[in-house]
Every structure is written in structure tokens, then in C-alpha cells.
Amino acid sequence: MTTTTPEAAVPNPPGSTPLLEVRDLVTHFRSPRGLVQAVNGVSFSLQRGRTLGIVGESGSGKSVLSRSIMGLNPRSTSIRSGQVVFEGRDISDLDDSAFRELWGKQMSMVFQDPMTSLNPVMRVGRQITESLRHHLDMDRDQAKQTAIELLRAVRIPEPERRLRAYPHEMSGGMRQRVVIAIALACGPKLLMADEPTTALDVTVQAQVLDLLDEQRRDRFMGMILVTHDLGVVANHADEIAVMYAGRIVEKAPTSVLFHHMKMPYTQALLRAIPRIEMPSHTRLDAIGGRPPDLVNPPAGCAFSPRCPYAQERCFVDAPALQVDPADPSHSFACHFPLESPDQVPPAKPMEVA
Template sequence: MTKNTKKLLDIDNLKVSFFTPAGEVKAVNGVSFSLNQGEVMGIVGESGSGKSVSSYAIMRLISPPGKIIGGTITFDGKNLLELDEKEMQSIRGNEISMIFQDPMTSLNPVFKIGNQLMEAIMKHQKVSKKEAREKAIEMLSLVGIPSPEKRLDQYPHEFSGGMRQRAMIAMALSCNPKLLIADEPTTALDVTIQAQILELIKELKNKINMSVILITHDLGIISDICDKVIVMYAGRIVEQASINDIFYKPKHPYTWGLLKSIPKLNADKYEKLVPIEGSPVDLLNPPAGCPFAPRCSHCMKICLTENPPYFEASGDHKAACWLLHKDAQKAEKVQEEGAGVK
């Protein structure tokens, strides 16, 4: 884990809601976490858990009917929610960059790759068109795209899926950001390209000492790149810990379920994966108690009526689960069962 302790990002009680004709959807409901310079944080959870909405909030890219209704986002000493749009434009793409989920829809199909790369460089670095082109060629070469001079003059549809993702990474890193947000950077890519993309992010992170937020639904792909992990469910953080504690000492039943659904190299030949039973909670009509209670095999009476606070397991490891309460029956037995999951 990185030894640098300078805090780069601090999010406190962030709340984002979408106001639809059917009612208010609390997509992010009281999320708090911090990230140090040079650290890599993974945000894990199934679709609809609030992972991507949290990242869009950091970038101030929440569009109507969505709205940030509470909390603070402090980046490098500045509260981003207090900045006007012009000030945010100087940060967005420059100090904070983002790799969006689908490179085919994120890249403009009617503009050449070079034009899209050069636009960001010229806006933030105040260089000439010639210098921006040279920088764009350098970035395409850095992310492993062959013949970058030729590729610069091609359109997105002429790139493969992996190359488009690399082009998005080149665009995100072109201004040497302090923070890179990677939203499902390996979605729809084959496993070989997935491994290459993750290795590329790791290498570039080490070169320029940037912080990284890696958003994914798969705990497996972050095991060798992240320093710490946040597990989200129904717009809330249900567990937050170092990568080792998440894998070897998990405390929340939802984290146990995610870990049990990962294929294991040392498993028996015919061992089946264990799915998490039930469906995600309806955020239009959330339950009164713990949102995971309807799907939890360890659900207690209090879980149905009261949302659990965060309990500290050890150090920076905390989880929102009533099983960690000192008076919870059989808590020790259940925690030992969870800790045995690998």
C-alpha cells in the first residue's frame, strides 16, 4: 500500500437524488470516503448500487432530473460543489479525468481520434496545434496503440473495442491528472484485453503518482491493483476496508455474497458458484431497515425496521451491519463464517 498520506479527495455525506414523475430515487444516500495521493480505490457493487452516480457527482456531471442535494466533495483543498461551471471546466479533464463506461458512445463518431485528443490538450495546456498533435501521438504510443501517427487520423469505428478503450485512457491521461476515475474500464472486453488495460492503468499510475478510483461490479479484477475497497449497495456504502481485509476478513453479508460468486482457481472441478438470492431493492420504495435485509440469510428482526450504523471492525475497516453489534446473537459465529470466504 502507498505510504503517501496526503489527502487528495474527501467526500462527506454525499447525497444524489433523481426526481422522477414516480417519486424521488435516492441513488446515493450519505456516502463518505477519502482518498490519498497515489492510492487506488475500488468501488464495487451490482448495477444500481450508486457506483457510477458517485463518480459523476465528483465530476459535477449529474444532469436533470438528477441533483446533488447534500454533502461536500473536497478535492485538493477545494469544495467542488462551491465552484462555478467555469472553474469546474478547468478541473474537469485536467486535474480530474474519467474513463467512461462505453468508449464507443463516449467518443464522437464524426470526429477523428486525433481531433478529440488534441481538443483536451489544447484547452487545458495552452499549447499550439502542432504541439498538441505531438502530445496526442505520444499518448497513443504510451497506451500501446501501434502506428500512432496513422491512427490519429482515423475515426472511432476504425478502432477495435480494446483500442477504443486505450484511446479513452490516452485522452484521460493527456493532461497528467491528479485523479483518474475509471468507470467499468474493462466492460465488454475479452479477458486478455481486460488484463492489459488493468496493467496499463497500474503502470501509468506508478509513473505519475496519480490517484485512481476503479469502479466495477467484479471484485476479481481489482484484487491486484487496489489499496482499499468500498462495497456499495442501494446507494450506501455497506463495507469499507483495505483490499486484504475485504478478501480475507469481510464483515458484511453482501460482501460475502460477492466473494462466493467469484470463480476460484483452487475449486473442485464441479463446484457451483453461489448466487445472491433475490432482487435489488426498489429505490423508489426503499425498506425501513437495512436495504439488504430481504436478501440476507442472516437477517434479524432489527434489520427489517432500523438501518444499521457503521461499526468499526478494526482500524479503517467498517461495515454497516447489525451482526457487528455487541449484542447481536451468534455474531461471532457468523463473522467467522464470513472471514473464511476466499
Template structure:
């Protein structure tokens, strides 16, 4: 009965997830922290979206806001979140429980702390199956074994009887993925799923996520600080800074034609293999903005090498590029614009002048 109601209310053709002006603020003794401040985007079924930003940009809070996993006390939420045609932005934890694990699932950053240390792996995977799909314990454990095989864990049957401490970090992250996939969710949120892992394991986990996403026609939201991670594993990228969306485009479009100086700075901070050894790593100077009292104009202006007086005073709107209506950015002097090029030339000139002066000495 309830299944029918749910099925009929589902909007099968529309986008899976629509965010309109989503805000998440936290009440703290210091004041209101605007962790997520007016974010809008649309995610289609089966697509992978990367949310990129440094620590404190609001990317994790955004993904948890969508899932409704934030502590209710002290959290002020606003805007609208539509999931499968249903408004979920205002639902409480109680109402979200039937969605959690079943339609939306989440993978956490640190596999060392995300599994219950005193519960067998099998039981942890079987739990959502028993809760949401009403499986018997036996069926749930059999399904859990298949899930472990799906995430490429050898000797799945033996592993079910083990505890988390008997597994490596990569293995545990695979178990996390198996738990997340258990009930066949339509949306999977992966919050820095590879940050705590060895570099060699990172690629395996990302490939596994991509492969499961295609097999299951599931949407994936990949939250990370690493543009390199999202480059090969997403269809679209949203860049966040200071709780706001500052650029959003298809992955190809973004790398081909990035507009936002922040995105450019993020890309430049990835070390390159072809660089000479002992090349200084380029970091973004300064700190992320204080979200209690954010800067008046563009939030990136204090750290932006191209910032002009206008940037300090007026907040740039999120606008589409001339070439691609789906490529949005928020910047007064985007990368590639005449003003930006002019400033770049000036910076380069002053640098070489400085170098010449230093060399002449």
C-alpha cells in the same frame, strides 16, 4: 495569475479527495430516487480506490457526482466534496469545466460508444490539450502521439489519422485512457473500464491503468461490479449497496476479514477455477432495493441469508472493526461474529437435513 491563486489554494499535503455525507437524489415522477445516500470517504494522493457494487448500487452515480457530470435538472445534491482542499460539491458545470479533463478525468464503460465517430483520434486526444494547456494544434498532436505510445498503441502516428471505427474495442479503450491522461489529471475515474472488453484484453487494460497511475502519481477510482477486478489493482475497496457505503477497508484487510454479508455474497458469486465443472453459479437472490422507498432497516436485509428481526427494523451504522480503525462496516451481525456463526451453523444443518431427507427418499 489565476494559476498562482489556484496553486496557493491547493492543499498539497492533505488527502486528495474527501467526501462527507454525499447525497445525490433524482426527482422522478415516481418520487425521489436516493441513488447516493450519505457516502463519506477519503482518498489519498496516488492511491487506487475500488468502488464495488452490483447494478443500481449507486457506484456509477457516485463517481459522476464527484465529477459533477450529472444533468443539473432534477438532480438534488447534498453533502461536501473536497478536492485538493477545495469544495467542489456545490460547483456548477461552468466552474467544473476547468477541473474536467485537467485535474479529474473519466474513462467510460463502453469504448464503442464513448469516442466521437466522426472525429479523428488525434483530434480527440489533442482537444483537451489545446483547451487546458493552450497548446498549438501541432504541439497537441505531437503530444497526442506520445500519449498513444504511452498506452502501448503501435504505429501511433498512423493511428492519429484514423477514426474510431478503424480500431478494435481494446484499442479504443486505450485511446480513452490516452484522452483521460492527456492533461495529467490528479484523479482518474474509471467506470467499469473493462466490462465491455474481451477477458484477454481486460487484464492488459487494468495493468496499463495501474502502471500509468504509479508513473504519474495519480489517484485512481475504479468503479466495478467485479471484486476480482479490484483485488489486484487497488489499495482500498469501498463496497456500496443501495446507495450507501456498507463496507470499506484496505484491499488486503477486506479480503482477509470481510464483515459485511453483502461483500461475502459478492465474493461468493465469482466463479472459481477450482470448482468442479457444472457447479451451480452462486448468485445473490432477489433484486437491489427500490431506491424510492428503501427498506426501513438494513437495505440488504431482504436478501441477506443471516437477517434477523433487528436488521429489518434498525439501520446499522458504519462502524470500525475492533482490530482495524480504518476497516468500516455497516452490519448488526457481521461475518465472524458469534451470532453470524451461529446462524451459519443453523443454515448448514438445515441444508444437510434437507439433503439427508432428499437422499433417504
């Protein structure tokens, strides 16, 4: 691994240990086709009360990364190395029973599809109270009261009545609120949200993102928001890490990232989003091709086959994640970053298809 660790440069409040520190995390899977290099040396750290947005296309390894941190990957087929340090304790080698103590109480997760992450034959109330009673040893009444408060906190109207409802009796947005309530139930310090709004309508998406933000602030949690849409994290993350082919290719505080984008890939992701202010029928800058095969990743920079700025060097020599000399909070993995004098204008138009 040629990854440098730019963590030292991240302005941590002095003397505080980060809530979560991931060091050179690698997760590979054995598959019939060969070794899938899903996560390939990822490092970052997260403070309590802050949100890290992880952005990438499907196949970039972002979901595997979040599951690796949570200890949710099947052990039998995965090979992993590197460290996941949670509150100063290395949790990367814990077994399932040790993880069970962490899940819910210390860290919890909100999944993409609220329909499949809720048990369809169990009333919503029981799904919430179950972990309360198990983890926090509450009695039935206490658990019920807490559940009502949780539902109220996630803005579900008539929480007393909703406790008796089954998931299929609720709308998609309501179900995702229930999932969030379950995730918050035992007061976790880390909330992992894996594409929490992808299955939802735009109107509901805005509400759910605001809700997550508010809860993160109120409960002083660290949050990791995994998404494929830069639009989602623009207003909801303190820091953004862009992933490509199992690596972080650019990482910076949100406003720095949007104002001084270095990676052509980040730029391409941003430009692919249709904007409301564009006139109708504006041709979109689509990224041609698709993410590389993680079994046989290309030599050199993984983005080079799709990169409009790629030069010869990019196809042979993989760039390491390096810190921007002008801004120590910003790191990127590119030989010819945007705004740099070495960069040549794109030989081909951005769009391939």
C-alpha cells in the same frame, strides 16, 4: 443520516491533505415514481497515487456517486448535499463553467463503453489534441507530438499512423486505450474509471487494468475504479468500498477486506464469481433477489431481505457504518458481521433462485 465518519482512522501520512475527500454525499433524483435515493450519505477519502475500488451491483448507486463527484449529474433533477473536497477546496457547489476548468486538467473520467465515449466521425488524433490545445494552449505541432507520446504510453502500436484512424477502425481494446489516452492528456490528478473493462474481452481486460495501474503509478494520480466485479479490484486497488443501496456498507484496505470480510453482502458478491479452480458444474452461490428499489428502500438494513444471516433486528434497525474495533482501517455496516459471535448460521441456504 446515521453515517459515522471513519475517515479520521484512515492512516493518512501526517500533514498531507487527501487529494479527494467526500463527506456525507447525498444525491437524490426526482423521477415520475418519486425520489430516487441513489447516493445516501457516502464518505471516503483518497490520497494521490492510490486506487480506491468501488464495488456494487447495478442499481447500487456507484455510477451516480462517481458522476456526482465529477459534477456530471443533471442539476435540474438532482438534489444533493454533502461535500466533495478536491485538494482542500470544496467543489460540490461549483457550476458547470467552474467545473469545466477542473475536467481534463484536474480530474478526468474513463467510461464503460469506448464506442459511445468516442466521437465516431472525428479522427482519434483530433479527439486527443483538442483538449490539449484548449486546456494547455499548445500549438498544433506540440499537441500532435504530445498525442503521439500519449498513444505510445497507452501502448498503441504505430501511434503516428493511428492518429489518422477513426474509432470504428480500431478494436474494442484499442478504443479503450484511446479513451484512456484522452483522459490522461492534460495530466489529471484524479482518474475516475467507471467500469472501464466491462465491455471488453478478458484478455484485453487484464491489459487495460495493468495499463491503468501503470499510468496511475507513473503520473502519481489518485484513481477510483468503479466495477461490479470483485475480481477486477482484487489486484488493482489499494482500498475497496462496497456499495449497496446508495451507501458504503464495507470499506477496508484490499487485503484486509478479502481476509476479514465482515459484510455478508461482500461475501455473497465474492462467492457469486465462478472461479477457474472450481471443478466444472460447481453450483454457484448466487445472491437471490435483486438490489432494493431506491424509491422505496426497505426499513432497516437494505440488504436484510436477501441476507442469509438476517435476524429480526436487521429488518427494523439500519446499521451505521462502524469502525472495526480490532482494525481501525476497516469499517462495515452490519449488526451481525461475519466472524462475530452474535451471528447465527443462515436459516436458509444462501441461494434463493
